[in-house]
Amino acid sequence: MDENTVNSFPQSVPAQKQDVQPGREKPMNPKPVEEEPQYVGADKLAGKTAVITGGDSGIGRAVAIAFASEGADIAIVYLNEHKDAADTKRMVEGKGRRCLTYSGDIGDAAFCRDTAQKIIEAFGRIDVLVNNAAEQHPQNSLLDISAEQLERTFRTNIYGMFYMTQAALPHMGDGSSIVNTTSITAYRGSETLLDYSATKGAVVVFTRSLALNLAEKKIRVNAVAPGPIWTPLIPSTFSPQKVAAFGTDTTMGRPGQPVELAKAYVYLASEDSSYVSGQTLHVNGGMIVNG
DSSP, X not given: OOHHHHHTSOSOOOOOOOSSTTOOSXXXXXXXXXXXXXXXXXXXXXXXXXXXXXXXXXXXXXXXXXXXXXXXXEEEEESSOHHXXXXXXXXXXXXXXXXXXXXXXXXXXXXXXXXXXXXXXXXXXXXXXXXXXXXXXXXXXXXXXXXXXXXXXXXXXXXXXXHHHHHHGGXXXXXXXXXXXXXXXXXXXXXXXXXXXXXXXXXHHHHHHHHHHHGGGTOEEEEEEEOSBOSTTTTTTSOHHHHHTTTTTSTTSSOBXXXXXXXXXXXXXXXXXXXXXXXXXXXXXXXXXXX
């Protein structure tokens, strides 16, 4: 990514709001930057199949495009954002790779098992699993978090990660890679995202523990911890005022773009990181965190 591209990224975004989670790309202003036009792949994932949850937009879409540029076929798992998923499929196929989309709730173990089986029937293999799907619902007080919200957040963010990994794992062999999306909130906390932050902390420990568990199988497990990244989840989560200030408190003074995370996932998915497992890469605009 050249300096001119980075310098063109928005330093802030205007106030805006979407009423339905997990959000859609079409109403966003400006649109997230998810593709690097000058990206030249090096076949780092040639012949591989990658499964990406939450792959319809935002970080998931950027990762799908980068993986396709590196030679991978892509299976996208998403909730119900059909237009966004179709756009991602078109962009992946524009890279000369195959792309299939599967709509459903990863918090349902049966859906995950069925989807993994369909992917195997279509592609014959699963080499990379990116557990990226998540949801968040800010509340000002712990007392405002209902049992239903707590259950829903954990079911998507943690149960779904367990279920999708359980479904994919029997089809993964030596040299396969699992990459989980955690968050800076796992390290810094968040006063209004208590349940979300708790799930993201669990993702870190899940990543470390699964890396130990799968070492003998030669399957590596790592994570990426994004900071404030401009995705559809943001305007569908926060008030217009908070959206307008989103990311301006980082060291770099701006929100990150999904494309700025994509190469971190490529690194962890490919043999470039052959001696890396149980680790978390922090892509957060320069904020220093422990761990």
